[in-house]
Amino acid sequence: MIQVENLYKEFELTRQQRKELNTTDKKTIPVNGISFGCEPGKIFSLLGPNGAGKTTSLRMLATIFKPTAGTIQIAGVDAVKNPAEARKKIGFLTGSTGLYARLTPNELIQYFADLYAVSSADFAQRKERLYTLLDMHDFQNKRIGKLSTGMKQKVSICRTMIHDPEVLIFDEPTSGLDVITAENIIELIKDCKNQGKTVIFSSHIMSEVDLLCDELAIIHKGNLLFDGSMADFRSQMQAPNLTAEFIRIVQQSTTPVV
Numbered sequence: 184m185i186q187v188e189n190l191y192k193e194f195e196l197t198r199q200q201r202k203e204l205n206t207t208d209k210k211t212i213p214v215n216g217i218s219f220g221c222e223p224g225k226i227f228s229l230l231g232p233n234g235a236g237k238t239t240s241l242r243m244l245a246t247i248f249k250p251t252a253g254t255i256q257i258a259g260v261d262a263v264k265n266p267a268e269a270r271k272k273i274g275f276l277t278g279s280t281g282l283y284a285r286l287t288p289n290e291l292i293q294y295f296a297d298l299y300a301v302s303s304a305d306f307a308q309r310k311e312r313l314y315t316l317l318d319m320h321d322f323q324n325k326r327i328g329k330l331s332t333g334m335k336q337k338v339s340i341c342r343t344m345i346h347d348p349e350v351l352i353f354d355e356p357t358s359g360l361d362v363i364t365a366e367n368i369i370e371l372i373k374d375c376k377n378q379g380k381t382v383i384f385s386s387h388i389m390s391e392v393d394l395l396c397d398e399l400a401i402i403h404k405g406n407l408l409f410d411g412s413m414a415d416f417r418s419q420m421q422a423p424n425l426t427a428e429f430i431r432i433v434q435q436s437t438t439p440v441v
Contacts, residue, residue, distance in 0.1 A: 184381050185221040185244060185350060190214055190253035192239055213239040215405035216253070221398070223349075224379045226372065228386065228396035232433055236405040237385045238277070241354050244383070245275035258349045258381070271299070274348035276339055276356055284328030288319060288338045291327065292345055299346035306345070313341045316371050333364035340368065344375075351375050353384035357391065369395065389426045403433050 192214040201207065213236040221227035231237045242248045244255060246266035255262040255269075262269035283291055296306045314320050317337040322330060327338060336356070344351070353372065357365035372395055375382050386392055392399065399416060401409040409416065409432060422428040 184223055184256070184258065185227075185383060186254075186256040187220065187240075187244070188218050188254045189216050190218065190240065190243060190255065191216050191251050192236075192243060192248060193251045213405050214243070214250075214402075217400075217402060217405070217407040219400045219407065219410045221350075221381050221383050223381045224376060225382070225397040226376050226395050227381075227383045228392045228399040229383060229402060230385065230392065230399060230429060231402040234404075235402045237402055238354055240402065241275075241277070241352055241383070241385060245273055245352055246270055247275075271346070272349045273352060274343040274346070274350070275352045275354075276343045277354040282327045282335055282338060282342075284326065286327055287325060288323045288327065288330075288341070291338060292341050295342045296345045301346055305347070309345055309347060310341070313344060313371075316374060317341060317367050333360045336360055336364065337367070340371065348380075350381045351383070353382070355385055355387070357386070357388065389424075389429065393425055401429065401432055403436050406436070408432050408436050 191212070193210050193212045195210050196204070196206070196208065201209070204211075215236075217236075217240065219227075229237050229240060239248065243250050244257070244262070246262050246269055249266075250263060257269040258272040260269045260272060286294070292310060293306070296310075301309070314323065317340060319334075319337050319341065322334055327335060330338070340356070351372075356368050356372070360368070369391065372382060372384065384395070396413055398412050399409070400407055416428070420428045422431045
């Protein structure tokens with residue numbers, strides 16, 4: 184599971200960054216004391232507009248960024264104090280992660296399996312299962328640099344999951360993909376839930392959120408605006424659909440009190 188308490192992150196701004204942002208502030212606070220939990224066998228969605236603090240939060244969960252303050256528990260491991268141990272339990276997918284263009288999917292997946300000391304028997308079984316779920320057999324021996332965006336995303340997911348992590352963190356996993364590839368990935372996320380894994384993902388596609396998530400949190404300007412079950416969210420809705428309610432909550436948080 185994932186348990187986050189009072190998570191806070193600030194970055195120092197360079198002179199150039201202050202100029203680009205048109206601010207005199209010497210620091211920025213993308214995440215401002217948020218708390219939430221994600222349970223095994225459930226899908227948790229972290230939602231927010233661009234610049235809300237979602238990706239920064241997910242990167243702290245994945246131990247890429249160290250929090251300025253707060254605690255993160257990943258499958259019973261203190262991810263702030265023991266990031267290396269926590270990483271063994273995490274699979275993290277983000278669209279900004281690069282791949283080795285000269286390698287084939289087979290070579291890349293083998294490389295990451297070796298990094299995690301996956302046994303030959305487990306590797307063969309997991310690779311076959313992932314390749315089947317993601318429909319990767321036809322391009323497994325092609326150079327990654329020659330693959331389409333959707334194919335590369337499938338390779339990234341396979342790399343993310345080859346060590347069979349307990350916790351999966353997906354940052355915009357279907358962004359920019361064709362309908363068939365996106366559906367493959369959605370089915371894989373459902374499969375992770377059925378296996379009892381802890382799944383957290385961010386998405387701008389509300390139909391995916393509606394289809395997949397059991398629990399959700401909404402973050403805006405680093406602050407948590409909602410944290411609860413999808414059933415709770417629906418019961419409190421004041422707008423006619425999920426997208427409209429999401430927009431209403433975000434806009435309400437930025438409307439000055441008169």
